[in-house]
Amino acid sequence: MIRNFIFVFILLATLTISNAISLHKRQSLFGGFGPCPNVEDTFSVTMSPDPLVSPHLITITIAGEEVDGLTIDAVSSLVITIGATVPVQTPSVFPVCNSTDCPIFTGKPYSQTVTFLLNAPLPPSYQIDLTIGNINSSSPDMSFLHDEILACAMATVS
Incomplete structure (x- = not known):
């Protein structure tokens, strides 16, 4: 009798746990970043967690x-925008380099690690844009000076 009770308990617990696990998962972005249209320079991107989770600290x-x-140069910024047609939250802006490793000329490698809080709900399908440029400080929509993008990478999550 006790063996049957233990067996039934384990069976019910297994069924409950397997029912709670979501079978619909978002596509992983690992290796999913590519170049932006009309921008020659791109860069490789690693992201944690992959795929994005909200609310969560995101490291890129x-x-x-x-x-x-x-x-x-020192005024260049990395702008991270997450959203479909409109951003899900205000774009995150980070300096690309500091005074010790700037400016970055042709042929010079660079790397940057940034962390920010993603605290907005994510739609079923969205785009992640990582753009490097000189931000026009007088523009409220985070546009770049002379619309010049220095480097860019993007991915679409569905």
Whole structure:
């Protein structure tokens, strides 16, 4: 009798746990970042957690090499935008380099690790844009000076 009770308890616990596990998971982004349209320079991206979870601290590492002849300098920023047609939260902005490793000229490798809080609900399908450029400080929509993007990588999650 006790063996049957233990067996039934284990069976019910297993069924309950397996029912709670979501079978619909978002596509992983590992290796899913690619170049942006009309931008020559791109960089590799690693992200944790992958796929994104909200609310959660997100860590993104970029690594690349300047190839198109433009210079990444101390006023250049990495802008991270997450969303479909509109951002799910305000874009996160980080300096690309500091005074010790700037400017970054053609052929010079660079890397940057940033952490930010993603605290907005994610839609079923969204895009992650990582863009390096000089932000126009007088623009409220985070546009870049002369619309010049120095490097970019993007991924779509569905």
